Amino acid sequence: MTAWQDRFSASMMRTMAMPLASLVRGEGCYVWDDEGTEYLDFLSGIAVNSLGHAHPAIVAAISSQVATLAHVSNYFSTPPQLELAERLKRLTGAGDAGRVYFCNSGAEANEAAFKLARLNKGQGGRTRILALDDSFHGRTMGALALTGKPHMREAFEPVPGGVEHIDSTIRALENAIDGTVAALFLEPVKGEAGVLDLPDGFLTRARELCTEHGVLLILDEIQTGIGRTGSWFAYQQAGIIPDAVTMAKGMGGGVPIGALVTFGAASDLYTRGQHGSTFGGNPLMTATANAVLTVIEEQGLVANAARRGDELRAIIAGFSSPLITEVRGSGLLLGLGLAEPAALKLAAAALQNGLIVNAANEASIRIAPPLIVGDAELAEFERRFGLALASL
Numbered sequence: 015m016t017a018w019q020d021r022f023s024a025s026m027m028r029t030m031a032m033p034l035a036s037l038v039r040g041e042g043c044y045v046w047d048d049e050g051t052e053y054l055d056f057l058s059g060i061a062v063n064s065l066g067h068a069h070p071a072i073v074a075a076i077s078s079q080v081a082t083l084a085h086v087s088n089y090f091s092t093p094p095q096l097e098l099a100e101r102l103k104r105l106t107g108a109g110d111a112g113r114v115y116f117c118n119s120g121a122e123a124n125e126a127a128f129k130l131a132r133l134n135k136g137q138g139g140r141t142r143i144l145a146l147d148d149s150f151h152g153r154t155m156g157a158l159a160l161t162g163k164p165h166m167r168e169a170f171e172p173v174p175g176g177v178e179h180i181d182s183t184i185r186a187l188e189n190a191i192d193g194t195v196a197a198l199f200l201e202p203v204k205g206e207a208g209v210l211d212l213p214d215g216f217l218t219r220a221r222e223l224c225t226e227h228g229v230l231l232i233l234d235e236i237q238t239g240i241g242r243t244g245s246w247f248a249y250q251q252a253g254i255i256p257d258a259v260t261m262a263k264g265m266g267g268g269v270p271i272g273a274l275v276t277f278g279a280a281s282d283l284y285t286r287g288q289h290g291s292t293f294g295g296n297p298l299m300t301a302t303a304n305a306v307l308t309v310i311e312e313q314g315l316v317a318n319a320a321r322r323g324d325e326l327r328a329i330i331a332g333f334s335s336p337l338i339t340e341v342r343g344s345g346l347l348l349g350l351g352l353a354e355p356a357a358l359k360l361a362a363a364a365l366q367n368g369l370i371v372n373a374a375n376e377a378s379i380r381i382a383p384p385l386i387v388g389d390a391e392l393a394e395f396e397r398r399f400g401l402a403l404a405s406l
């Protein structure tokens with residue numbers, strides 16, 4: 015073991031496997047480790063670094079805001095906070111009736127959404143919450159209760175009650191939903207499960223059923239949101255609107271920030287004192303997110319995500335590799351389904367060839383480059399991933 019590996023195993027909590035490298039620097043779509051080895055980053059810190067690394071707009075926003083006003087508590091408001099809230103109402107389509115709650119991570123956004131669901135009591139009989147098998151909503155207790163992966167929950171039970179996990183089929187949803195359900199939680203694309211798409215028509219039917227039964231449709235767009243799938247939010251491609259959406263990863267470009275945005279009547283559920291966060295919505299994080307969203311808007315990076323996603327699919331098809339049996343996801347969140355459980359081996363081979371991709375599970379490779387990715391990076395991906403495939 016090298017020195018950093020020794021130090022890692024001596025001091026870091028044993029919640030993570032040994033990291034793949036010790037990174038010291040990044041620029042654009044590239045990062046470098048402590049030995050000077052360069053990697054093309056097609057994971058983006060798990061769909062976080064939307065503008066790549068060390069983007070000048072992020073550097074400028076953080077530097078100037080930290081030198082002006084970094085944190086004030088929620089006893090005070092700040093201009094960057096209100097600018098971001100108004101911007102998110104516009105980009106989500108939540109409009110005038112929309113409301114925004116800021117926090118610091120994905121799990122926290124889902125905790126806020128879970129509590130929102132509990133407030134949708136109806137006459138008191140809405141005690142159930144539906145979520146999907148194989149879904150991922152985070153690691154805190156409430157988010158864990160929503161997560162449809164029993165192996166993550168088991169050691170920590172009891173988790174908050176009332177959550178039922180159903181198959182990701184329209185039929186299972188039709189069978190489970192009724193007037194006793196407070197909310198339905200969904201990821202439009204299940205990223206952690208290996209970038210799994212929902213069945214055709216699922217979101218449309220979910221919207222209809224939720225409206226019919228008074229159930230809140232709560233979308234977890236923590237991974238899919240902020241342009242990642244080729245639209246600002248994945249639900250926009252299905253032509254629906256949710257009652258609430260959670261977001262985090264890509265919105266801060268690398269700084270910790272999350273949000274819950276509510277639509278319509280769901281905006282009236284929370285009342286004063288029912289939720290809060292010390293750091294949530296502070297001017298440092300909201301100014302950074304404003305800078306990220308401004309670059310995404312001004313440089314047309316949502317359209318770039320859609321176009322580069324198509325180009326990536328064409329490159330992957332061009333490998334004609336028998337190992338790759340399907341390509342899932344949309345925009346710049348792609349999952350390669352493998353014919354055998356070789357994902358760890360393939361990701362390791364990619365790393366050997368200077369490319370970061372992620373083994374989301376044994377038989378799936380997740381690809382999520384920064385939204386700024388262009389011709390040169392795609393050509394380099396083709397070369398490096400081709401070498402990795404050939405080396406297996």
Ligand SMILES: *Cc1c(COP(=O)(O)O)cnc(C)c1O
Nearest residue numbers: 119120121150151152234236237
């Ligand atoms: C990453 C993720 C989360 C959890 O976000 P954290 O910031 O790690 O707490 C929740 N839901 C989805 C869909 C995610 O991808």
